[in-house]
Amino acid sequence: MKDMVIDELRAAYxxxxxxxxxxxxGARIEKDGPLTRVVGRHRGFVTGPxxxxxxxxxxxxxxxxxxxxxxxxxxxxEWKTRAHDLPADLTDRLTAAGFVAEDSxxxxxxxxxxxxxxxxxxxxxxxxxxxSRPDLRRVAAMESTVWGEDWSRLADDLAARIxxxxxxxxxxxxxxxxxxxxxxxxxxxxxVDFGGLWGGSTLKEWxxxxxxxxxxxxxxxxxxxxxxxxxxxxxxxxxAPILTRLGLHTITTTTPxxxxx
Numbered sequence: 001m002k003d004m005v006i007d008e009l010r011a012a013y014x015x016x017x018x019x020x021x022x023x024x025x026g027a028r029i030e031k032d033g034p035l036t037r038v039v040g041r042h043r044g045f046v047t048g049p050x051x052x053x054x055x056x057x058x059x060x061x062x063x064x065x066x067x068x069x070x071x072x073x074x075x076x077x078e079w080k081t082r083a084h085d086l087p088a089d090l091t092d093r094l095t096a097a098g099f100v101a102e103d104s105x106x107x108x109x110x111x112x113x114x115x116x117x118x119x120x121x122x123x124x125x126x127x128x129x130x131x132s133r134p135d136l137r138r139v140a141a142m143e144s145t146v147w148g149e150d151w152s153r154l155a156d157d158l159a160a161r162i163x164x165x166x167x168x169x170x171x172x173x174x175x176x177x178x179x180x181x182x183x184x185x186x187x188x189x190x191x192v193d194f195g196g197l198w199g200g201s202t203l204k205e206w207x208x209x210x211x212x213x214x215x216x217x218x219x220x221x222x223x224x225x226x227x228x229x230x231x232x233x234x235x236x237x238x239x240a241p242i243l244t245r246l247g248l249h250t251i252t253t254t255t256p257x258x259x260x261x
Contacts, residue, residue, distance in 0.1 A: 009109045010084070010251040013232065014050045016192045021161070021168075033062055037069075037077075042153050043258075044070045044077035051086040059087060063097045067259050076260040082107070083253040091257065099257035106240040109232045110248035112195065115220035122209045125176050127218060131162055139173060139183040139199075146201040158185065170222060174202075174211050181206040186219040188228060195223035197233040212239070216246060 019036055020029060027040030034052045038045040046066050054062055063079075070077040079099060081091055091101070119127050130136065136155040143151040161169040168189065174182040184199035197219055202212055216231075223231050234254050235243050244250065 108248035119214035
């Protein structure tokens with residue numbers, strides 16, 4: 001029965017979540033054959049259906065065309081792959097074209113109603129939705145601290161998403177007094193049965209206190225209230241076990257293949 005549920009969830013994921021969220025902020029979406037690509041962000045992004053339907057030399061040409069398109073712009077590009085993609089030699093051909101695999105993540109899906117709950121937070125920590133540029137810059141600064149690299153561009157990306165579709169992007173922060181200790185966002189797409197759980201980063205000294213779990217529960221609550229039956233997440237190795245314990249199901253893995261000028 002569990003295998004049947006996972007097969008159904010994976011089929012729904014493939015049918016509904018192979019595109020991209022409208023980017024806003026001057027970025028645009030283009031099509032090239034079976035592929036969808038984003039132009040105008042800090043780096044390009046390419047995704048496609050489960051089965052690209054092109055093989056051999058034709059597939060090599062399609063890959064080279066994306067690489068050369070972004071090379072002409074002087075930009076890096078991420079090609080998002082999933083473990084069950086076809087053709088099966090897609091990643092080998094990406095590698096041969098100069099794309100490099102980054103860390104894989106686990107794709108998990110759960111039912112919003114099963115995961116929904118009011119957030120339970122440690123004493124002194126509160127949760128609120130944010131939309132202003134100053135708050136989004138605080139989120140980006142916290143993410144920079146967590147990941148040890150410059151995430152300042154995140155503020156502009158989130159601001160563009162909120163401006164483009166304010167009802168479809170919910171950015172949440174957990175704060176201890178005036179310090180952002182965790183941030184996460186929930187992204188909807190009109191007509192799609194899944195809400196995307198993104199972010200979910202917590203400062204090291206605040207981990208292990210249930211803040212991440214509270215963020216998941218509250219975002220599931222928002223999705224359920226909107227009538228969106230599922231939530232999904234591309235989870236790191238640290239987060240995947242927590243999400244599995246909460247009741248999400250692993251349906252595949254995803255690996256970004258990146259080409260840089």
